[in-house]
Amino acid sequence: MKSDEIKDELKPINNFIKQNKQNKIVLVGNPNVGKSCIFNYLSGMYVDVSNFPGTTVSITKGKYKDYDVYDTPGIYGVGSFNDEEKVARDIILDGDIVINVVNSLNLERDLFLTLQLIEMGKKVGVILNFSDEIKKRKIKINVQELSKILGVEIIETTAIDKKGFDKIDHLIENARVGNQPDEISSIIKNFASQNIPQAQALLILEGDSNISSKYKIEKIPIEQRENIYITRRNRVNEIVSQIEYEDSTKGEIFNWLGKISINPITGIPLLVMILTLVYFFIGNFVSQKVVNYTENKIGKGIFEYYTKSFISRYTNTEILTQLVDENKNVIDEKLFQFPDGSNSNPKLKEEFEKFSSHNNSISNFTFFNPYVKLFFGEFGVITMTITYLLFLLFPLVIGFYLVMAFLEDSGYLPRLATMLDRAFNKIGLNGRAVIPIMLGFGCITMANITTRLLGSEKEKSIVTAILQFVIPCSAQLAVIAVLLSGAGLKPMLIFITVIGSVLILLSTILNKLLPGESSPLLIDLPIMRFPRLSNIFKKTFYRSWGFMKEAGFWFFIGALGVGILDLTGLLKLWQDFLNPLTVHWLKLPKEASTAFVMGMVRRDFGAAGLFDLKLSTMQITVAIITITLFVPCIASFVVMLKERGLKEGLIIWLGTWVTAFFIGGLVAQIII
Ligand SMILES: Nc1nc2c(ncn2[C@@H]2O[C@H](COP(=O)(O)OP(=O)(O)OP(=O)(O)O)[C@@H](O)[C@H]2O)c(=O)[nH]1
Numbered sequence: 001m002k003s004d005e006i007k008d009e010l011k012p013i014n015n016f017i018k019q020n021k022q023n024k025i026v027l028v029g030n031p032n033v034g035k036s037c038i039f040n041y042l043s044g045m046y047v048d049v050s051n052f053p054g055t056t057v058s059i060t061k062g063k064y065k066d067y068d069v070y071d072t073p074g075i076y077g078v079g080s081f082n083d084e085e086k087v088a089r090d091i092i093l094d095g096d097i098v099i100n101v102v103n104s105l106n107l108e109r110d111l112f113l114t115l116q117l118i119e120m121g122k123k124v125g126v127i128l129n130f131s132d133e134i135k136k137r138k139i140k141i142n143v144q145e146l147s148k149i150l151g152v153e154i155i156e157t158t159a160i161d162k163k164g165f166d167k168i169d170h171l172i173e174n175a176r177v178g179n180q181p182d183e184i185s186s187i188i189k190n191f192a193s194q195n196i197p198q199a200q201a202l203l204i205l206e207g208d209s210n211i212s213s214k215y216k217i218e219k220i221p222i223e224q225r226e227n228i229y230i231t232r233r234n235r236v237n238e239i240v241s242q243i244e245y246e247d248s249t250k251g252e253i254f255n256w257l258g259k260i261s262i263n264p265i266t267g268i269p270l271l272v273m274i275l276t277l278v279y280f281f282i283g284n285f286v287s288q289k290v291v292n293y294t295e296n297k298i299g300k301g302i303f304e305y306y307t308k309s310f311i312s313r314y315t316n317t318e319i320l321t322q323l324v325d326e327n328k329n330v331i332d333e334k335l336f337q338f339p340d341g342s343n344s345n346p347k348l349k350e351e352f353e354k355f356s357s358h359n360n361s362i363s364n365f366t367f368f369n370p371y372v373k374l375f376f377g378e379f380g381v382i383t384m385t386i387t388y389l390l391f392l393l394f395p396l397v398i399g400f401y402l403v404m405a406f407l408e409d410s411g412y413l414p415r416l417a418t419m420l421d422r423a424f425n426k427i428g429l430n431g432r433a434v435i436p437i438m439l440g441f442g443c444i445t446m447a448n449i450t451t452r453l454l455g456s457e458k459e460k461s462i463v464t465a466i467l468q469f470v471i472p473c474s475a476q477l478a479v480i481a482v483l484l485s486g487a488g489l490k491p492m493l494i495f496i497t498v499i500g501s502v503l504i505l506l507s508t509i510l511n512k513l514l515p516g517e518s519s520p521l522l523i524d525l526p527i528m529r530f531p532r533l534s535n536i537f538k539k540t541f542y543r544s545w546g547f548m549k550e551a552g553f554w555f556f557i558g559a560l561g562v563g564i565l566d567l568t569g570l571l572k573l574w575q576d577f578l579n580p581l582t583v584h585w586l587k588l589p590k591e592a593s594t595a596f597v598m599g600m601v602r603r604d605f606g607a608a609g610l611f612d613l614k615l616s617t618m619q620i621t622v623a624i625i626t627i628t629l630f631v632p633c634i635a636s637f638v639v640m641l642k643e644r645g646l647k648e649g650l651i652i653w654l655g656t657w658v659t660a661f662f663i664g665g666l667v668a669q670i671i672i
């Protein structure tokens with residue numbers, strides 16, 4: 001039906017409404033929520049009821065006691081986007097009482113309209129329909145609390161069985177103007193002086209051109225409308241998380257957790273607690289126990305040992321094998337030299353194999369041929385990369401995705417995003433950015449890829465920069481924690497202050513400089529519950545595998561790149577260039593620059609290289625600041641180039657070098 005036809009069709013209704021002094025009740029709701037079922041009951045008339053959204057496309061009028069009752073087409077909002085909306089809008093504006101029918105299963109969706117009706121200043125009563133369905137699904141809605149929050153009367157019904165219909169009279173008699181959110185009422189007040197009723201004023205603000213032209217108001221900027229929508233959407237999320245939960249003791253506890261997780265005052269301490277638990281799981285269990293085993297026993301002890309032994313048969317090799325006790329003290333060691341490969345000296349080879357077959361033996365292979373070294377040496381493209389990828393990174397990535405899937409499916413992550421949304425808005429992001437940033441504490445490469453879920457290019461750029469500059473990955477965090485552990489509180493405070501300031505400065509500047517808009521947080525808040533484990537495992541598996549498939553190759557490319565830099569002497573040159581800066585500006589021993597350059601291969605190498613140096617407390621502080629700010633590991637650099645393009649990637653990369661040395665040096669000049 002075209003809108004003109006509808007207008008024509010409405011004329012008689014409008015005329016009729018004007019003549020009629022009786023109270024007008026309008027049934028309003030999203031499509032397929034049971035309005036016509038209720039209308040049929042009230043009016044005793046038959047209106048087509050079907051399980052297909054959009055069954056009612058025009059207005060039907062009936063009588064109930066002294067009231068005129070109108071059935072309207074299903075709408076998602078009062079406005080003028082389509083014909084159904086226009087028809088419904090006119091009737092709503094004219095009605096005395098709005099009975100808003102809501103599908104209890106779809107509160108996140110339906111309450112959006114409820115809030116709008118209340119904000120219009122209409123007398124509203126709410127029917128929560130589909131009670132049978134929510135009972136089946138063991139969902140509970142705290143109706144009293146919802147009624148208190150909205151400030152209107154609410155009843156529960158099952159329209160197909162006419163259950164709860166005995167309370168409809170009570171609902172009609174008690175329909176009233178609900179609670180008005182401050183944000184909206186203050187904007188609407190401006191219109192009051194122009195004699196525009198509240199409902200019309202709201203619609204004008206929401207960009208309804210029919211109404212604004214009627215009142216001769218100029219076009220309202222689009223931001224205004226978006227602002228209202230976002231505020232309303234966020235309010236719906238907050239409300240739903242407060243009143244909906246699983247019908248069990250467990251459900252009530254989870255509902256309570258959901259409630260406190262969304263309010264910053266209780267949510268931040270809860271976040272700290274959750275992060276502590278995550279730290280114990282990832283930091284203690286996965287990266288200490290699991291990775292220790294996979295990296296040292298399987299990666300180095302089996303994979304690298306056999307690969308290198310095999311290679312050593314054919315090329316000039318020196319092997320230092322040490323036997324160690326539980327405390328890693330060397331109890332015995334032997335040096336085996338095979339200038340022509342071990343195959344040419346079977347006796348010594350046998351001796352080596354026997355000696356190194358001890359349980360607690362560690363063998364260090366030195367290859368002299370530069371190409372063999374490039375692929376199989378200490379930082380060999382094949383040996384190190386495979387150990388690193390499969391036996392260190394893979395378990396860690398699984399651990400991180402597991403935690404994220406758990407937080408996501410329990411309903412916590414969307415609430416965290418909602419809670420942090422306001423703070424993130426200040427730096428040009430929305431709450432969703434919390435996901436890549438949290439993943440960054442695991443692996444920056446993994447987080448780089450996850451920036452794809454952000455809404456706009458601007459957000460992607462800002463988060464990528466934050467990840468590269470200020471977020472230490474888990475490998476680095478471990479080293480930072482060790483370095484800080486003996487150093488006391490002061491270095492830690494300096495570290496956090498400096499890194500925090502860089503974070504705020506960086507994101508504020510980028511938010512100002514980068515063109516484009518950040519997208520609003522449109523997120524549905526699911527019920528808080530204990531997640532289904534099978535779902536979590538499935539998610540974790542697909543994500544981890546997907547990551548390895550996507551990023552694995554780039555780790556090889558990165559390692560090859562650094563290997564070639566090393567072979568050609570460029571790495572040394574770079575190190576020599578950094579030496580004076582390190583000594584005079586950062587006030588660190590010159591060997592620290594080796595640690596920095598090694599940080600390009602793997603960020604933790606960089607930090608680990610610092611263990612061997614004798615550093616004062618303040619030098620430690622400078623070193624960990626520099627290393628945190630400093631270039632990402634080569635794999636994350638390559639993946640960043642792929643995600644963000646050559647230009648942006650290189651700018652960020654160079655930016656991190658300059659910032660790291662500038663800020664690190666500045667701190668050094670002040671505190672050392
Ligand atoms: N299980 C269950 N089904 C219901 C309930 N109320 C309505 N239905 C079913 O939901 C479908 C839609 O009902 P309608 O009354 O046509 O909904 P409506 O809001 O008028 O729909 P539109 O006119 O399309 O916007 C029908 O199949 C009804 O049988 C309820 O309380 N429980």
Ligand SMILES: [Mg+2]
Nearest residue numbers: 035036055056
């Ligand atoms: Mg209908």
